[in-house]
Amino acid sequence: MxxxxxxxxxxxxxxxxxxxxxxxxxxxxxxxxxxxxxxxxxxxxxxxxxxxxxxxxxxxxxxxxxxxxxxxxxxxxxxxxxxxxxxxxxxxxxxxxxxxxxxxxxxxxxxxxxxxxxxxxxxxxxxxxxxxxxxxxxxxxxxxHMDAVTGLAASGPAYIYVMIESLADGGVMAGLPRKVAIELAAQTVLGAATMALETGKHPAELKDEVTTPAGCTISALLRMEDGGLRSVLARGVQEAAESARRLREQGA
Ligand SMILES: NC(=O)c1ccc[n+]([C@@H]2O[C@H](COP(=O)([O-])OP(=O)(O)OC[C@H]3O[C@@H](n4cnc5c(N)ncnc54)[C@H](OP(=O)(O)O)[C@@H]3O)[C@@H](O)[C@H]2O)c1
CATH class of the missing domain: 3.40.50.720 (NAD(P)-binding Rossmann-like Domain)
Structure with a gap:
């Protein structure tokens, strides 16, 4: 070829x-x-x-x-x-x-x-x-589907970088050195993504496997849900896809 x-x-x-x-x-x-x-x-x-x-x-x-x-x-x-x-x-x-x-x-x-x-x-x-x-x-x-692909996969790495930085901030707040916190956050994102791709399990099932009753993880998730984590991410993707569509329609 x-x-x-x-x-x-x-x-x-x-x-x-x-x-x-x-x-x-x-x-x-x-x-x-x-x-x-x-x-x-x-x-x-x-x-x-x-x-x-x-x-x-x-x-x-x-x-x-x-x-x-x-x-x-x-x-x-x-x-x-x-x-x-x-x-x-x-x-x-x-x-x-x-x-x-x-x-x-x-x-x-x-x-x-x-x-x-x-x-x-x-x-x-x-x-x-x-x-x-x-x-x-x-x-x-x-x-x-290209506008949706743009909103999710092309823009997506930027969303994940912000998430890594935010998770690391939490680690620093809990006492970790910045460098260690970033490595922990980035490898956790990589590991979780690999679990989702390699097991083929629904993300909700994988999440349930990490959340023990009355545990730390469920308490953190509820706090994140209070802040609208899911809808903020989903609406962000929707917004980026709509921006891509508008740019295309304007001939950019
Ligand atoms: N970067 C990404 O992660 C990414 C992801 C998805 C899609 N894309 C798409 O990929 C495309 C390229 O992005 P990029 O980041 O690689 O851009 P880039 O680094 O600016 O590369 C474009 C290259 O094209 C050269 N060029 C300009 N006119 C040319 C011509 N007539 N003949 C041959 N070469 C010419 C430029 O040379 P000069 O610098 O000398 O002008 C430059 O080396 C874009 O359309 C972008 O939308 C990029």
Whole structure:
């Protein structure tokens, strides 16, 4: 599978590093910057991944359109740019996928959601899943879900950082050194997330396993519920998804 990455910023480098670590033969990976001859870089590629800022996507797609082989599949990771906009810049029938990775891809613990277009086949999606699996998990969802994906998984790491900081503050208040408190909080988040993913149990069941009658954990949970913890988190995700939808509708 020959892959060309266009744009060697944070995400382009992250993907290149992940693919190299996964053992892609050197000759099958082509990395293109603004200085590269991109028309040459896309020649013979099975996949061209555009790791560009949203504002550059339409123009670069337009510039490349005439140089792409008809079976080359273009993947855009730009937030907020719908498939329809990119397809307009390309030749009719050019395979196209929209992808939404998140920042933990940088440590191979990301999640990437792929949305197929009318021109992609199951084998394109399978191959694209293989590409992004070097950065973590991969899901395929219809594009209509991308705003919700943005609100939950793309913005999500920021919510968790605030939670880690807040949990650590609690630890410091209870007498722990700051560094220790942050390590305890971060590893607890990682461990709990791993439990949820690996056991497949509902989070409520896992929570019940930690709460002994009249214990410390249930007393803490009730205090957090008093503060509206659940609805604050859920409404935050809803708000971010609505912001993503508004940005998209404004053509941002
Ligand atoms: N960062 C994340 O965690 C994350 C997560 C999910 C999705 N995304 C999406 O990923 C995309 C890339 O984000 P990023 O954080 O990697 O941005 P970035 O670090 O700014 O990288 C963009 C790169 O594209 C280069 N570039 C600009 N115009 C180009 C052109 N015509 N041809 C080739 N290269 C060109 C830029 O070079 P110069 O610096 O020289 O202009 C820069 O190296 C964005 O659309 C973003 O929405 C990012």
């Amino acid at each position: 020959k892959i060309t990455i266009i744009g060697m910023g944070v995400m382009g480098q992250t993907l290149a590093k992940g693919l190299t670590a996964s053992g892609i033969p050197e000759g099958d990976l082509c990395l293109a910057t603004q200085e590269t001859d991109q028309t040459l870089a896309v020649k013979g590629a099975d996949f061209v991944v555009l790791c560009l800022k949203p504002k550059n996507i339409r123009q670069v797609s337009k510039d490349l359109a005439a140089h792409l082989d008809s079976n080359t599949c273009l993947i855009s990771i730009a937030a907020g740019i719908p498939i329809e906009d990119i397809a307009d810049a390309l030749s009719d029938g050019q395979p196209l996928i929209r992808a939404m990775p998140n920042t933990p891809c940088r440590v191979d613990q990301g999640i990437t959601v792929l949305s197929p277009s009318k021109t992609t086949t199951d084998s394109h999606i399978e191959a694209a899943s293989e590409i992004f699996s070097c950065l973590g998990r991969v899901l395929t969802l219809d594009e209509e």
